[in-house]
Amino acid sequence: MVEINNGEARKYQGNYRQFLQQKVEQEQSEASTKKKFQGVLRKELAWLRQGPKARSTKQKARIQRIAEMQAKPRNHVKAKLEMNSLSRRIGKIAxxxxxxxxxxxxxxxxxxxxxxxxxxxxxxxxxxxxxxxxxxxxxxxxxxxxxxxxxxxxxxxxxxxxxxxxxxxxxxxxxxxxxxxxxxxxxxxxxxxxxxxxxxxxxxxxxxxxxxxxxxxxxxxxxxxxxxxxxxxxxxxxxxxxxxxxxxxxxxxxxxxxxxxxxxxxxxxxxxxxxxxxxxxxxxxxxxxxxxxxxxxxxxxxxxxSRFLEQKILEERNNETTERDQMVNNLPNKRELKIKSNFQNKIRKLSFKEAKELKELDLKLPMLEKQKIYLEKKINGSDVDISETSHQLAELIEVIQEHEDRWIELSELSEPAK
Incomplete structure (x- = not known):
């Protein structure tokens, strides 16, 4: 992130939460440095008020250093904003x-x-x-x-x-x-x-x-x-x-x-x-x-x-599980599949193009499942945009479901004609 403040652009690493933490640490450090600087300057000015004569090289250098400290630009320190509650009594109903x-x-x-x-x-x-x-x-x-x-x-x-x-x-x-x-x-x-x-x-x-x-x-x-x-x-x-x-x-x-x-x-x-x-x-x-x-x-x-996002992700996963369960329950048993397959053999056979598509789906579906597992793990991490990643996961789940439907459709056909 880049912050523009008082005509200065300052770069910060990490997300917005990390920026806020770094900003607080930076302000504390600047306040501490300023306090030390003012302490040293007070001591030097006290010595200067005693009226020392610049006879030695060391004394001349010290007087010059005091002049440089006084001329040094001072960092602008923001006044503290006071926002106190002036609220009045409220009853049981708002x-x-x-x-x-x-x-x-x-x-x-x-x-x-x-x-x-x-x-x-x-x-x-x-x-x-x-x-x-x-x-x-x-x-x-x-x-x-x-x-x-x-x-x-x-x-x-x-x-x-x-x-x-x-x-x-x-x-x-x-x-x-x-x-x-x-x-x-x-x-x-x-x-x-x-x-x-x-x-x-x-x-x-x-x-x-x-x-x-x-x-x-x-x-x-x-x-x-x-x-x-x-x-x-x-x-x-x-x-x-x-x-x-x-x-x-x-x-x-x-x-x-x-x-x-x-x-x-x-x-x-x-x-x-x-x-x-x-x-x-x-x-x-x-x-x-x-x-x-x-x-x-x-x-x-x-x-x-954050809790709302977690509930929405959990809700999407539950809906996905329910849809898959319904799809599995609606699949015919082996005997029905065999009868259906024999019947389809009489209708037509798998074309060469469809057989190639089926093989591609056999390779592609495991890769999509791995990608889905990766996104689910990413969502559980701390430094991630959950909203964007959840959107990616939802789109991926939709693609997987489309591919699985097509795989089932092609699998129910017989071997290609030679």
Whole structure:
């Protein structure tokens, strides 16, 4: 992986998880080096303040070294992002969905996105919503937030529920006077002063905790980068002290530091969290239940995203075993095969081309089986893209089944005519 940070491109070996680990170790090392450097510099400056005269060569060299240390460019150390929970009390009921369905109708198409979804979200729920693009994930969050009405069924929020909604495109930034507003004006729309850890702080002070210095707080929103807009939207949402969070692709455009702090924040958050995300590592850290869009229905899986993938692979293997068992059970016994073979001999004999194809299948099928075993072992490894490998395995199983069907068909014919 290659990270671009402060105009520097730095290369990392391994996958995303290994990158995060290396990044933490690197920052710890840089902090330690900086601390040692500052200690040495303080000692040298103390010696210099004593007013030594550069009489000897050693003293001249020491004074020159101090000057070089002072002139040395200092590594930019990021300020620590503070994202503290301001959530309010939540009752026993968070969100109740009962028979919810949604159809999108236009002049040409009638698209059913969701059928008969029923579920009661608890105050402690950590739910991930996944599925193909266009399946209805973001629309489901709109239904819960009340910005869209279901075609059938109903969604009810608890009496004490206060929803914080971070939509995928941070639409809130474009409302009102839009991107011409100043950063601090955008936050003050939610509150001028905030109770933070028992202390009253201003919106400006809270912005500083979210890494927006005073010099940037009076800049228009249109000058912010994608990541800064995302961080600002998080800041405004948390000011309103929600106890239910709806997060649509929250990791989009976030830097590593903000992403890490957000993960820790959600771990300590006192309330219900519903997340739509394609980020496997983020889902693994933040949720313990998944709803997957499957042909317009939301199917429930317990556990995080990695556990969901394991269940899907196991399900595919069970289906494969069932299909094979059915195929074996449907095969005729030896006596029936002999009668059938004698009957087929009267009809026609195996052609030369078919005999050649049968021999090729005899060689090819064992090789495909070995490849299948290799992919199954690969899936069980730690450093692998399970989703991609599972897709390869599913395609291979389909090829094997086609070849086996053809092999059975050819085997039931007699020897070729001479």
């Amino acid at each position: 969100i109740e969905a009962e028979g919810v369905g949604l159809s999108l109708n236009d002049k040409e198409n009638n698209l059913d996105l969701l059928h008969d979804f029923t579920y009661s979200f608890s105050p402690e729920d950590r739910v991930g919503i996944i599925g193909p693009n266009g399946s209805g994930k973001s629309t489901l969050l709109d239904l819960i937030a009340g910005t869209r009405l279901p075609t059938s069924g109903k969604i009810k929020l608890g009496e004490t529920v206060h929803v914080g909604y971070l939509d995928q495109h941070t639409n809130d930034l474009n409302q009102g006077s839009g991107l011409k507003r100043k950063v601090i004006e955008f936050v003050e729309e939610a509150a001028l002063r905030i109770d933070h850890g028992g202390k009253q702080i201003t919106a400006s002070q809270l912005l500083e905790k979210f890494l927006f210095p005073p010099s940037q707080q009076h800049s228009p929103l249109l000058k912010l980068s994608g990541g800064e807009k995302r961080r600002l939207a998080l800041c405004k949402m948390l000011i309103q002290a929600p106890n239910v969070l709806l997060l649509d692709e929250p990791t989009n455009d976030l830097d590593i530091q903000t992403l890490s702090v957000l993960e820790d924040f959600l771990e300590d958050f006192k309330g219900c969290v519903v997340v739509v995300s394609h980020d496997r590592y983020f889902l693994d850290r933040t949720i313990d239940r998944i709803f997957n869009f499957e042909n317009g229905h939301l199917r429930r899986y317990e556990g995080n995203y």
